[in-house]
Amino acid sequence: MSYYKGKKVLVTGGCGFVGSYLTEFLVNDGALVTVADDLSRGTLSRVQTVEKKIKLLKLDLCDYDNCLKACKNQEIVMNLAAKVTGIEYNRTHQADMFIANMILQQNVIRAAAASGVRRFLQVSTACIYPHDAHVPTPEHEGGRGTPEPTNAGYGWAKRMGEELAGYYAKESAMEVAIVRPFNAYGLRDHFDEGSSHVVPALIKRVLDGDDPVVVWGTGNQSRVFVHAKDIAQGMKIVTEKYAKADAVNLGHDQEITIRDLLELILKITGKHPRIIFDTSRPDGYPRRGADTTKLRKISGGWIPQTPLEEGVREMIEWFKANKLT
Numbered sequence: 001m002s003y004y005k006g007k008k009v010l011v012t013g014g015c016g017f018v019g020s021y022l023t024e025f026l027v028n029d030g031a032l033v034t035v036a037d038d039l040s041r042g043t044l045s046r047v048q049t050v051e052k053k054i055k056l057l058k059l060d061l062c063d064y065d066n067c068l069k070a071c072k073n074q075e076i077v078m079n080l081a082a083k084v085t086g087i088e089y090n091r092t093h094q095a096d097m098f099i100a101n102m103i104l105q106q107n108v109i110r111a112a113a114a115s116g117v118r119r120f121l122q123v124s125t126a127c128i129y130p131h132d133a134h135v136p137t138p139e140h141e142g143g144r145g146t147p148e149p150t151n152a153g154y155g156w157a158k159r160m161g162e163e164l165a166g167y168y169a170k171e172s173a174m175e176v177a178i179v180r181p182f183n184a185y186g187l188r189d190h191f192d193e194g195s196s197h198v199v200p201a202l203i204k205r206v207l208d209g210d211d212p213v214v215v216w217g218t219g220n221q222s223r224v225f226v227h228a229k230d231i232a233q234g235m236k237i238v239t240e241k242y243a244k245a246d247a248v249n250l251g252h253d254q255e256i257t258i259r260d261l262l263e264l265i266l267k268i269t270g271k272h273p274r275i276i277f278d279t280s281r282p283d284g285y286p287r288r289g290a291d292t293t294k295l296r297k298i299s300g301g302w303i304p305q306t307p308l309e310e311g312v313r314e315m316i317e318w319f320k321a322n323k324l325t
Contacts, residue, residue, distance in 0.1 A: 003240040005030035010070055010117075012061055012108055013080035014054075015042030017188050018181070021232035022078065027053050029236075036061060036070040036081070046188050062103050067111035077112040078121040078239060079105070085195040087150055087216070087284055094153030101157035109165060113172045120174050121239045122165035124247060126182045127155040131285060136253040138291040139246075142180070150284045162247055169245035177243040179235055182251030182290050186228035186311060187318040198258060199225060203316055206265055212274035217283035219259030224251050224289050227311045230304035234295065242298045251290025252304050261312075268313050 009026055013019040014035030019042065026033050027050040034055040035047070044051060059066040061081050071077055083100040090097055105122070112120050129137055130145030142162070147155025162178055169176040185199040193201065205213045234250040242248060256264075262275065292303045 002029035002031075004076075004236070006032065007075050008032045008034070008073060009076045009078065010034045010036060010074040011078050011080060012036045012070065012104075013042060013082065015039060015044060015046055015056075016080060017041075017084075017186070017190070018184055018228045018231050018235075019080040020046035020188055021186075021229045022080065022235055023047050023054060024050050025232055025236055034070065034074065036066075041190070061107055062100075064107045064111060067107045068115065071108070071111045071115040071117055074112070074115065074117050076119045076121075076239065077108065077117050078123075078235060079108045079112075080123050081108060082123065084154075086197055086201065087282070089195050090154055091150040091282065097153035098157045101154060102160060105157070105161035105164060109168055113168050113174050117174055119239065119243050120165070120168070120176045121235060122161055122176060122178045123235070124158045124162050124178055124180045125155065126180050126249070126251065126288065126290070127151040128159040128162070128180065129285075133285075135255075135287045136289040136291040137249070139180070139249055139294060142247060148285050150282050166245045175243035176245040177239045178245060178247040179238050179250050180247050181226065181231045181234075182249065182288065183223045183225050184228045184231050185225045185315070187315045188228060189315070191319065198223070199261070199312065200315065200319075202262055202265055203312070203319055206262075206269055206271050206273065207316070207319055210273060212276045213262070214276045214278050215258060215262060216278055216281035217258065218279055219262070219277045220257055221283040221285065222255040222257045222287045222289070223261075223285075224253065224255055225261075225308055225311070226251050226304045227306035230306050233302075234299075234304065237299045237302065238295075248294050248298060249290040249292060250295065250304065252292055253289045254308070255287065255289045256308065264309060264312060265316070268309070268316055
């Protein structure tokens, strides 16, 4: 029997990119799911397969009273509510990213504790790691140095969120799990140029017919890309098995350079545009990859495993079918 069967679970941001997968998984596990989402970035279409089986609260969680309303009578709260954007917005709106994410973290965890919630998931990020983090990056690197400068506002907010979650774990009866997802991608991601991540941004440029395709940085920076459904699965596992207020990476160590990512997209699409690497733009982290030792131990050997080519092909076909802009 699933750990979640029959339990009252609140997913904040449950109509979002990763949250919608988590919502589906929990419903399929027999959980009694409430979703709190203001639908500013989330959409009902993402949860249409389970829409009739969930309770949806359209709420702005920047309002603490709304958080209390959402947390009432819940046993588990999984807080995916966050302001998440692309590197350009992150680096030019550091204050906004810090303030927005601090408010969402503080409000929801405070309301959960006040409402007698038994277990809480704090969603952090790999952006808390310093620019010179060892790769593959073990969790203890999260307390060293400062977050990578291009994502500093977001990274600091999430690092402070981890600290706050730890305090609540010590000072209340609520059990707390903490996860640090690495670069998420998948067909439910956003393709808008102003706030999209690198995978949908490159897919859109290629399929829109850009020639040349302009890529930020040298193209030599590496990332690990983790399908959103794998991140959601990891969140479920860690919340169930490791509510120790001790952060766990949700990622893997299969790095790919941005240059090779673009070549993969071109291979799948059959396009042959010119490519320009704009080195006046920042690379961000030179490398990024997750040490999965702790995750493997907690999960009994499971780590994210959706092949990158499979996930990228899925996104390309979805983009073409929906004529996304």
